[in-house]
Amino acid sequence: MDGILENKHSNMLNLTLTLKQQIWVQIIVPRVAICWLYVVNIMTDISLGIVLILERHVSPGIVTILLVYTPAFLYLTSQIFSHFLTTNYSWRSLIMDCFIYIGNIIIYPFITIKRLVQLMLLVIKNINEEIDCEEPFKGSHSVSPQLLHMYLFLEPFVHYAPQVILQLHLTVLKVSNNISTECLQVFCIFCSLTNIALSFIYYRYNKTENIFSFLPPIVKNEYENTKEENKFISE
Numbered sequence: 001m002d003g004i005l006e007n008k009h010s011n012m013l014n015l016t017l018t019l020k021q022q023i024w025v026q027i028i029v030p031r032v033a034i035c036w037l038y039v040v041n042i043m044t045d046i047s048l049g050i051v052l053i054l055e056r057h058v059s060p061g062i063v064t065i066l067l068v069y070t071p072a073f074l075y076l077t078s079q080i081f082s083h084f085l086t087t088n089y090s091w092r093s094l095i096m097d098c099f100i101y102i103g104n105i106i107i108y109p110f111i112t113i114k115r116l117v118q119l120m121l122l123v124i125k126n127i128n129e130e131i132d133c134e135e136p137f138k139g140s141h142s143v144s145p146q147l148l149h150m151y152l153f154l155e156p157f158v159h160y161a162p163q164v165i166l167q168l169h170l171t172v173l174k175v176s177n178n179i180s181t182e183c184l185q186v187f188c189i190f191c192s193l194t195n196i197a198l199s200f201i202y203y204r205y206n207k208t209e210n211i212f213s214f215l216p217p218i219v220k221n222e223y224e225n226t227k228e229e230n231k232f233i234s235e
């Protein structure tokens with residue numbers, strides 16, 4: 001497998017790259033961008049919400065922060081709703097589970113960061129170390145399950161897009177007269193719009209259970225064709 005990735009060349013953007021280099025350019029680098037922009041977006045939204053609250057714009061500040069947790073709330077609620085309906089709870093266990101549920105909502109955006117990093121490192125490990133591995137992305141779904149992809153797909157609809165609308169509204173109405181706050185709002189809008197685009201790209205590469213689902217078709221076809229060529233030669 002390593003020989004295929006290292007020795008097979010093709011043109012990309014008028015550059016001759018190996019399949020391994022193409023995977024870095026088309027898979028790993030975009031995933032690094034997705035991970036970092038996800039972190040930046042969360043930190044920006046929370047910081048902006050705190051700033052608005054400190055400026056005594058309490059309602060806009062609270063809504064700004066709550067939008068960060070809306071995807072986690074919807075995602076986790078959909079996952080455990082059936083569990084609550086089918087399980088008999090005592091009052092004590094119900095209260096404890098509610099606290100755990102609230103805690104999970106609070107930390108879930110940060111758990112997503114961890115999973116994105118784990119997936120990226122796993123892909124790098126498989127490419128660089130597992131020479132005998134027949135699938136460069138073997139094991140990726142154990143780290144980044146389809147449910148994680150569902151959560152990331154919810155982000156543009158219930159977090160990024162509403163955040164863009166809210167911050168545009170606040171900026172146009174001049175809710176804050178502080179230049180620094182307005183700049184932070186503009187940066188928040190930029191991050192949200194960028195993440196909307198990246199979220200759809202990420203979903204496009206992860207929407208099926210196929211291990212090559214996020215591998216660009218050109219690279220996938222070349223990899224599979226080269227495997228067939230090598231098999232034919234060996235026979």
